[in-house]
Amino acid sequence: MFSFLWQKRYLVLNDSYLSFYKSNRFSEDPVLSVALTSITNVSRIQLKQNCFEILRLTDQKENVSPMNSYFYESNSKRPIFISTRTEQDLHGWLDAIFAKCPLLSGVSSPTNFTHKVHVGYDPKVGNFVGVPDSWAKLLQTSEITYDDWNRNSKAVIKALQFYEDYNGLDSIQTDQSNPSLNLKPLKSPTKYIINKRTNSIKRSLSKTLSKSKTDSILPVYQSELKPFPRSAVNNNSIINLKDAKTHENDMHASREKVTDLRTTQLKRKEQQAIQHHLQKHDSNATLKPRRVAPAAPVAKLHNGKAITPKENLLELKDADDSEEIIMKMKTVAIDVNPRPYFQMIEKAGQGASGAVYLSKRVKLPQKNDSRFLNSHCDRIIEERVAIKQIHLSEQPKKQLIMNELLVMNDSHHENIVNFLEAYIIYDKELWVIMEYMEGGCLTDILDPTADINASNKSSPLNESQMAYIIKETCQGLKFLHDNKIIHRDIKSDNILLNSQGLVKITDFGFCVELTEKRSKRATMVGTPYWMAPEIVNQKGYGEKVDVWSLGIMLIEMIDGEPPYLNEDPLKALYLIANNGSPVLRRAELVSKKTRQFLDACLQVNVELRASVRELLMFDFLLLACGPKEFKQTLKWH
Numbered sequence: 001m002f003s004f005l006w007q008k009r010y011l012v013l014n015d016s017y018l019s020f021y022k023s024n025r026f027s028e029d030p031v032l033s034v035a036l037t038s039i040t041n042v043s044r045i046q047l048k049q050n051c052f053e054i055l056r057l058t059d060q061k062e063n064v065s066p067m068n069s070y071f072y073e074s075n076s077k078r079p080i081f082i083s084t085r086t087e088q089d090l091h092g093w094l095d096a097i098f099a100k101c102p103l104l105s106g107v108s109s110p111t112n113f114t115h116k117v118h119v120g121y122d123p124k125v126g127n128f129v130g131v132p133d134s135w136a137k138l139l140q141t142s143e144i145t146y147d148d149w150n151r152n153s154k155a156v157i158k159a160l161q162f163y164e165d166y167n168g169l170d171s172i173q174t175d176q177s178n179p180s181l182n183l184k185p186l187k188s189p190t191k192y193i194i195n196k197r198t199n200s201i202k203r204s205l206s207k208t209l210s211k212s213k214t215d216s217i218l219p220v221y222q223s224e225l226k227p228f229p230r231s232a233v234n235n236n237s238i239i240n241l242k243d244a245k246t247h248e249n250d251m252h253a254s255r256e257k258v259t260d261l262r263t264t265q266l267k268r269k270e271q272q273a274i275q276h277h278l279q280k281h282d283s284n285a286t287l288k289p290r291r292v293a294p295a296a297p298v299a300k301l302h303n304g305k306a307i308t309p310k311e312n313l314l315e316l317k318d319a320d321d322s323e324e325i326i327m328k329m330k331t332v333a334i335d336v337n338p339r340p341y342f343q344m345i346e347k348a349g350q351g352a353s354g355a356v357y358l359s360k361r362v363k364l365p366q367k368n369d370s371r372f373l374n375s376h377c378d379r380i381i382e383e384r385v386a387i388k389q390i391h392l393s394e395q396p397k398k399q400l401i402m403n404e405l406l407v408m409n410d411s412h413h414e415n416i417v418n419f420l421e422a423y424i425i426y427d428k429e430l431w432v433i434m435e436y437m438e439g440g441c442l443t444d445i446l447d448p449t450a451d452i453n454a455s456n457k458s459s460p461l462n463e464s465q466m467a468y469i470i471k472e473t474c475q476g477l478k479f480l481h482d483n484k485i486i487h488r489d490i491k492s493d494n495i496l497l498n499s500q501g502l503v504k505i506t507d508f509g510f511c512v513e514l515t516e517k518r519s520k521r522a523t524m525v526g527t528p529y530w531m532a533p534e535i536v537n538q539k540g541y542g543e544k545v546d547v548w549s550l551g552i553m554l555i556e557m558i559d560g561e562p563p564y565l566n567e568d569p570l571k572a573l574y575l576i577a578n579n580g581s582p583v584l585r586r587a588e589l590v591s592k593k594t595r596q597f598l599d600a601c602l603q604v605n606v607e608l609r610a611s612v613r614e615l616l617m618f619d620f621l622l623l624a625c626g627p628k629e630f631k632q633t634l635k636w637h
């Protein structure tokens with residue numbers, strides 16, 4: 001009966017509330033009660049037959065049944081759309097609501113009129129008409145066509161809703177004078193765009209390792225590597241696109257000589273850092289990908305024992321109270337300046353929250369220093385470690401970092417990047433010490449330079465290497481899922497490799513713990529192109545979102561990139577919501593076993609999608625080579 005999901009609901013209007021019930025058992029809690037004092041407008045709308053829209057003040061609390069809070073927590077302040085069974089019902093409801101809401105005039109808008117305007121495309125205006133304003137703006141700058149709307153308007157609406165939530169409706173509406181400025185990619189896909197044009201880059205890991213020292217000592221922000229948005233429909237974007245093309249041409253010439261994989265990787269990370277910098281310093285910048293912090297799951301008690309700091313932390317919502325978070329970090333990190341203990345060797349990578357350095361342990365703590373655990377005193381001098389240095393004051397979402405720290409601290413497994421220890425320096429800097437993964441991330445051995453449509457199709461990985469990487473990732477995921485943790489951002493960028501050919505999962509910022517009370521999450525996190533449809537469709541979801549992303553990662557290995565990467569982000573979301581399982585473009589490169597595995601990962605129906613435990617039994621994984629073979633093929637000596 002209402003909302004974009006068009007679920008059947010029963011409506012009760014009393015003197016104070018408009019309440020929505022799941023059934024006609026009105027003694028049960030309503031799923032939502034809207035205070036009549038909060039209703040600012042009610043009007044007929046053409047989203048569906050016999051449909052009207054209710055608008056509300058945004059600062060009033062609503063009565064939401066805890067059972068349904070996951071559905072409403074992100075939706076509660078959006079317009080509510082109600083479609084009644086008959087035209088007569090519609091008029092009845094409109095009149096009754098108008099009569100009872102103090103902020104309305106008491107006289108309803110005319111309803112019994114002939115509608116000349118339906119949702120449609122007006123070629124004169126060059127945009128959709130009959131949809132809410134903020135959506136019309138988004139649609140104008142997206143690549144979603146009127147045909148898409150006709151084919152599946154629900155999927156378009158879900159993509160729009162999701163897009164607004166992910167980017168923040170507030171920011172979409174801020175610049176009324178130039179709506180196009182506000183259309184933001186969800187997460188920059190720039191690395192692929194740039195890599196794609198560098199056809200001449202030959203990827204060789206042996207060269208990488210020998211050359212990396214000279215090229216990767218310190219971060220150098222290179223302005224020519226500025227990212228550009230994909231959605232180049234409006235003037236702003238066109239300017240960006242042209243600029244970017246010029247940059248690409250310039251870059252192309254210089255990159256002819258570049259054969260260093262690590263350099264490419266660093267540049268990519270530097271772009272992200274530039275983008276991060278732009279985000280922080282220029283509120284009008286076109287590119288503002290925004291990662292949404294995981295919402296708070298319900299804390300649980302383990303057999304009546306006190307909640308652990310981890311669960312405690314995850315209860316924090318967006319508050320991001322620095323002091324509180326730093327205090328919690330100190331439950332895991334040592335409150336000591338670690339500089340004397342390490343010697344920095346070179347920069348290994350740049351993440352959004354800080355740089356990662358290859359370092360050497362040069363000193364051990366005193367055995368009698370109570371601040372260190374015994375295990376810290378037993379570490380090995382000369383041990384090579386990766387140190388992620390994070391300036392806490394510059395972090396808009398410290399909670400993500402805290403999440404990462406807690407999950408890493410608790411997750412010791414051979415397919416998870418091993419966390420060693422962490423330090424907090426004067427409450428300002430956090431150093432996370434991890435095992436060093438010298439092979440970099442999986443993205444770098446894939447071949448985004450390949451032209452998918454070219455006749456000489458091949459993949460840089462053979463099937464047994466793909467099976468090996470997937471098997472190892474599955475084992476890491478099984479460990480997380482067995483511990484009721486969903487990773488939520490599985491993609492090739494978050495799979496690290498080392499010189500022994502080992503494969504490990506990293507980046508636990510988006511991890512969340514499933515609890516008994518809430519075994520399905522409803523928060524939107526992750527990277528859109530790898531996102532499961534149930535996330536885009538804003539349904540509750542569970543650990544199988546990682547299985548979907550794993551399937552997309554396998555597509556990356558075969559096709560060189562995830563599906564829809566060339567689409568504008570809003571269109572990509574629409575396609576994820578609408579298209580079902582994505583199609584492999586180079587299907588002929590792999591055997592039936594691989595395709596069967598992929599099918600099991602990419603089932604839109606979550607019930608039909610395999611669990612990680614089931615995936616581990618698939619024949620495809622029997623094709624897996626061992627780490628030695630993987631290492632040799634990649635020439636890591």
Ligand SMILES: Nc1ncnc2c1ncn2[C@@H]1O[C@H](COP(=O)(O)OP(=O)(O)OP(=O)(O)O)[C@@H](O)[C@H]1O
Nearest residue numbers: 348349350351352353354356386434435436437507
């Ligand atoms: N343990 C490690 N060993 C070697 N290199 C690493 C290690 N961890 C990260 N890196 C390198 O550093 C880069 C940045 O890592 P990081 O985890 O900070 O990336 P991110 O997920 O993009 O950023 P953030 O977590 O800050 O959002 C990686 O792409 C990788 O190349």
